[in-house]
Structure formats: structure tokens, C-alpha cells
Amino acid sequence: MEEKFINDFIxxxxxxxxxxxxxxxxxxxxxxxxxxDSLRYLSVISMLDSEFDVIIEPKEFQKIETIxxxxxxxxxxxx
Amino acid sequence: MGFQHFRNVEICGIAACVPNNVEDNRLLDILGTGEQxxxxxxxTGVVTRHVIGNQSICTSDLCLKAAEKxxxxxxxxxxxxxCLIFVSQTHDYIMPATSCILQKKLGLSDECFAIxxxxxxxxxxYGISTIAALLQNGYFKKGLLLAGDxxxxxxSHKDKSTYPLFGDSGTVTAIQYKEGNDGLKVHTATDGNGFxxxxxxxxxxxxxxxxxxxxEIEFTDGTIRSNLHTFIDGxxxxxxxITKAPRxxxxxxxYFEIDIQDIDYFILHQANKMLNEQIRKKLKLPxxxxxxxxxxxxxxxxASIPLTMxxxxxxxxxxxxxxxxxxGFGVGFSWxxxxxxxxxxxxxxVIKY
Numbered sequence: 001m002e003e004k005f006i007n008d009f010i011x012x013x014x015x016x017x018x019x020x021x022x023x024x025x026x027x028x029x030x031x032x033x034x035x036x037d038s039l040r041y042l043s044v045i046s047m048l049d050s051e052f053d054v055i056i057e058p059k060e061f062q063k064i065e066t067i068x069x070x071x072x073x074x075x076x077x078x079x
Numbered sequence: 080m081g082f083q084h085f086r087n088v089e090i091c092g093i094a095a096c097v098p099n100n101v102e103d104n105r106l107l108d109i110l111g112t113g114e115q116x117x118x119x120x121x122x123t124g125v126v127t128r129h130v131i132g133n134q135s136i137c138t139s140d141l142c143l144k145a146a147e148k149x150x151x152x153x154x155x156x157x158x159x160x161x162c163l164i165f166v167s168q169t170h171d172y173i174m175p176a177t178s179c180i181l182q183k184k185l186g187l188s189d190e191c192f193a194i195x196x197x198x199x200x201x202x203x204x205y206g207i208s209t210i211a212a213l214l215q216n217g218y219f220k221k222g223l224l225l226a227g228d229x230x231x232x233x234x235s236h237k238d239k240s241t242y243p244l245f246g247d248s249g250t251v252t253a254i255q256y257k258e259g260n261d262g263l264k265v266h267t268a269t270d271g272n273g274f275x276x277x278x279x280x281x282x283x284x285x286x287x288x289x290x291x292x293x294x295e296i297e298f299t300d301g302t303i304r305s306n307l308h309t310f311i312d313g314x315x316x317x318x319x320x321i322t323k324a325p326r327x328x329x330x331x332x333x334y335f336e337i338d339i340q341d342i343d344y345f346i347l348h349q350a351n352k353m354l355n356e357q358i359r360k361k362l363k364l365p366x367x368x369x370x371x372x373x374x375x376x377x378x379x380x381x382a383s384i385p386l387t388m389x390x391x392x393x394x395x396x397x398x399x400x401x402x403x404x405x406x407g408f409g410v411g412f413s414w415x416x417x418x419x420x421x422x423x424x425x426x427x428x429v430i431k432y
Contacts, residue, residue, distance in 0.1 A: 038240055038300065039122045039353075042317045046357050049321050058314040 001075055009071050016040065016047040026068040048074060081415075082334045085211035086262040092253040092425035093396070094149040095389040096141040097129035097246070097376060099431040104128070109239045119243065124352025128246035128377035129431075130231035136432060138169045139177050141249025142225035143184055144430055149251050150185075150223075152425045157185060161219035162192040164210050166202035166226040166381045168410070169233065170195060181225060192219065199277070200348045200409025201267075202226050202381025204417055207252060208265045214256045224252040228380035233279055235304035237295070241311050244351060246377030250385035253425075264418040266331040268323070273412035276315040281306035316409070320354045324408045325361040327416045332404070337418055341402055342368070344392060348407040349373040349383040358406075381407070389429050396426045 010024050017035045030036060045061075048054045054077045056064075064070050104125055110116040120126055142165070150157060163185070165178040178193035192213065198205050203226045210222040227249035234242040281292040286306070297303045304310070324347070332339055345368055347355050352373060359369045370391035372383070379386050384405045388396060395401055400422045408414035 038313055039118065041314055042353055043122070045314060045317055046321065046353060049357060050360060055318060055322055058312070058318060061314070 001071070005075065006071060009074065010067070012047055012051050013044065013067070016043045018043070024067060026066065026071070028067050029065050030067055030070070031065070052078060054078065080334070081267045082331065083208065083265045083267075084262065084335070085208070085215045085265065087217065087256055087258050087260055088211045088214045088254055088262045089257045089260045090207075090252060090254050090419060090421055090424060092149050092153050093250065093385045093388055094145040094152075094427050094430065095248055095250040095382060095386040096145040096430040096432055097248045097386070098131045098134065098136060098141070100130060100132040100134065102128050102130050102132075104243050107243055109237060110243060111239075119239075122351070122353050123244060124355075124371065124373045125244055125377045126374045128231070128243075130247050131229055136229065137171050138167045138227045138229050138247075138249050139165070139171050139181055139225075141229075141247065141432055142227055142251060143181060143249070144432055145249055146181075146185055146223060146225060146251040148427050148430055149253055149425065152427050153253055155221060155253070158188045160185075160187045160191060160221050160223055162210060162213050162222040163187060164194055164196060164206050164222070164224050166196045166198055166206040166224065167228055168197055168199050168380070169229045198411065198413055199228065199380045200350065200378075200383070201407040201411065201413040201415050203252070203384045204265070204405065204407040204415035205267060205413070206381070207254065207263065207417060208267060208415070210254055211263050214254060215262065217256050217258065220256045222254050224254065226250050226252070226385065227382035230309075230378070230380050233307075233309045235302065235308040237303035238308065240300070240302055240313060241309055244378050246379045248376060248379040248382035248386050250382045250389070252385055261420065264331060264335045264337075265415065266327050266334070267415035268327060268413075270412040273315065273319060276312040276319070276412065277309065277410040279307060279309050317354055319412050320350055320408050321357045321361070323412070323414050324358045324406050327408070327414055328362060328404060328406050331416045331418060335418065342404050343395070343401045344403050345369050346384050346387050346392075346403060346405040348409065349376070349378050349387060350409065351378065383407075386429070389426055393426045393428070396421055396424050398423060
């Protein structure tokens with residue numbers, strides 16, 4: 001996976017969280033973020049759909065814990 | 080494939096009724112601080128809602144008021160109404176069917192065909208398809224579709240993920256047999272895998288009402304509700320909506336070879352702003368073609384499509400021919416889309432109860 005893809009994804013993830021200045025690391029558990037709540041979750045689903053044309057069903061999404069795992073899942077579905 | 084074409088029918092009028100009582104989400108304590116309220120409203124799009132509050136009003140009362148007004152404005156003889164369909168999940172009684180009560184209250188003929196349909200957000204699409212199917216052969220000439228819910232009653236006031244989203248409304252759509260009319264083109268679909276995503280767990284016959292039904296339970300997300308309140312799995316519903324609704328609309332247009340550019344308005348079930356905007360963007364529709372009543376009335380279940388038409392498109396519907404697509408999606412999961420044309424229909428101002 002290219003670094004550009006990772007940076008691009010993180011940028012879009014921040015936008016979905018409405019936290020553009022947030023520092024995000026690949027091993028972060030995103031559910032621990034202060035910004036994370038049910039509305040932001042919907043906003044992330046929406047972002048994945050419109051920016052990457054990727055749908056992650058809630059049952060699969062529940063298993064994803066870190067930013068890195070989320071990026072990997074999206075990348076896998078892109079191909 | 081769930082495509083159908085009902086010819087020889089036309090929609091001749093639509094009316095909607097809402098409770099006079101208004102609740103303002105900007106003043107709703109369960110939404111938290113001022114900033115949290117703002118964020119909720121910005122994301123969901125719901126600012127105010129008309130709800131019955133402490134009054135003992137049923138969906139059927141709202142529908143009745145709308146129907147009386149519309150029958151009067153259409154100048155229809157009540158004895159000529161051959162069929163009545165009531166679509167709701169907030170019926171008057173477990174039994175009898177509310178449609179029977181409405182037949183009498185409206186003063187319709189004893190020869191009237193009357194049934195209830197238990198659907199929510201997809202209800203208007205299913206109701207109009209069913210009534211069109213009844214009328215298309217010409218035995219029945221005139222039909223009334225009454226659709227709506229008092230959703231505020233089935234939501235816990237301590238559940239900020241559901242209560243602030245829903246408003247109450249009852250609507251009526253008048254449809255008649257008209258030979259030669261192109262009628263309605265319909266797509267309908269169901270996925271019962273999602274039946275637990277929007278559910279009132281107790282009070283039916285799978286889990287009958289018992290001493291535990293009204294017990295309030297605090298959930299990990301901070302919401303408090305009982306098993307007689309509606310539970311909504313937000314992410315599951317959201318994912319369902321953004322996937323199925325655009326596919327249903329495009330599927331219908333494609334199947335019947337209708338050019339998306341020729342449609343004047345797309346009336347989407349008013350779920351919430353983020354979900355509806357996602358659907359709109361996926362279809363690349365200009366905002367001017369996708370009216371919203373969500374800000375003022377919230378999600379009004381099976382009333383949302385006719386209520387949006389009455390409150391946002393009254394002038395257009397009354398004064399010019401319109402090509403319309405309507406799409407409903409939700410509880411069940413159940414969803415559907417219709418394409419239809421109107422030619423200067425009767426559309427009275429929204430009625431307050």
C-alpha cells in the first residue's frame with residue numbers, strides 16, 4: 001500500500017470526524033477518540049461510501065479496532 | 080425482479096395533517112449542551128417536530144382529518160370510494176383493523192374494501208402499489224390510501240438516538256381508475272434479515288406484553304428505554320439506506336427506460352439529512368430536485384413522502400404537470416420506488432390538528 005493512500009485516507013477520516021487538526025496514528029483505537037460517537041460513526045460510513053465506494057457492514061465494522069485495520073479493510077475492498 | 084407497471088390509474092389529490100403541538104430540538108435537554116444540540120441538528124437536519132405530546136390523538140385521527148378535507152376539495156361522493164388502505168405501525172387497536180374504523184368514521188359505503196398494511200418508511204410506496212393493483216382493472220373506481228404514524232409515542236424520551244428524530248403525521252392520497260393513463264411504475268423489495276434493526280421487541284405475539292415490558296433498561300450507550308419502545312440500530316439502517324435506496328431508484332429508471340434528467344422531483348423518505356444527502360449525492364441530483372420537509376417535521380415514517388409533497392411541492396403539483404420519483408426505505412427491511420406523473424392535482428395546505 002502506498003503512503004499516499006494512507007495519508008489520503010487519514011485526511012478523509014479526520015474530515016469525517018470533523019477534527020481536521022487531530023493527530024492520528026495508525027495504531028490508534030479510533031473508538032477511544034473524544035470525537036467518536038454514533039453520529040461520527042455514520043459520518044465515517046458515509047465517507048467510505050462516497051470517497052472510496054466501499055461499504056463495510058456493521059458486523060464487519062465491529063471487528064475493526066485500529067486505524068490501520070480500517071485502512072487495510074478499505075484497501076482490501078478496493079481491489 | 081420486483082418491477083411492476085400499473086396502468087389506468089391516476090393520483091388526483093394528496094393531503095397531510097400534523098399535530099398542532101411543536102417540539103424544538105434546540106430546546107431538548109437530552110441532546111446535551113448547546114454545542115451537542117447544534118451538532119445533532121446539523122447532522123440529522125431535524126430542527127422541529129410536530130408531535131401529539133400529551134393529547135390522546137391516534138394516527139387514524141390525523142388521517143381522518145386529512146381525508147375529510149381532501150374528499151371535500153376533490154368533490155368526491157363518499158359513497159363512490161370503493162377501497163381504503165390504512166398503512167401504519169401505530170394502529171388504534173391490536174384488533175380490529177383500523178381501516179374498518181376509518182371506513183365508518185369517514186362515512187364510506189358498506190361495500191368498501193378496507194385493509195391495514197403494517198409497514199413504516201416504505202409504507203407509502205407499498206400502499207400506493209397495492210391500491211393501484213386493486214384499481215387497475217376498473218372494477219373499483221376510487222380509492223383512498225391513508226398513511227402515517229405517531230412515531231413519537233413509540234420512542235423513549237430518554238433515548239437521544241431515536242426520540243429527537245421523529246415527528247407525527249397522517250396523510251391521505253386519492254387515486255382513481257382512469258382508462259388510458261400510464262399509471263405507476265414500481266420497484267419493491269424486502270430483506271427480512273434486517274428485521275431486528277428497527278423493532279419494538281414486546282407487545283406483539285412473539286413476546287406478548289408482560290410485567291417486564293415497561294421496565295426501563297439503561298444501555299451502554301447511555302440511552303434508557305423499555306421493550307415497548309422502538310430500538311434502532313443506526314449504523315445498520317444507515318448502511319442499508321445508502322446501499323438500497325439509490326440502487327432501487329436507478330434500477331427502476333433503468334428497467335422502464337426513464338431518463339433521470341426528465342424527472343422534475345425526487346421525493347425521498349425523510350430519514351435524516353446525512354443519509355438522504357448521501358443518497359442524493361450518489362445519484363448526482365441537484366438539491367433543487369430533492370425537497371426536504373425533515374427540518375420542520377422530522378422523520379414521519381410512511382407519511383414522509385406525501386407530507387413532503389404537500390409542504391414543499393404544493394404549488395408545483397397544483398399548477399403544472401410533474402414527473403416524480405418517490406423512494407421509501409426502512410423498517411423490515413422494506414423498500415421501494417415509484418415513478419408517476421401528476422397533472423394539476425388537488426393539494427390542500429397542511430392541516431393542523
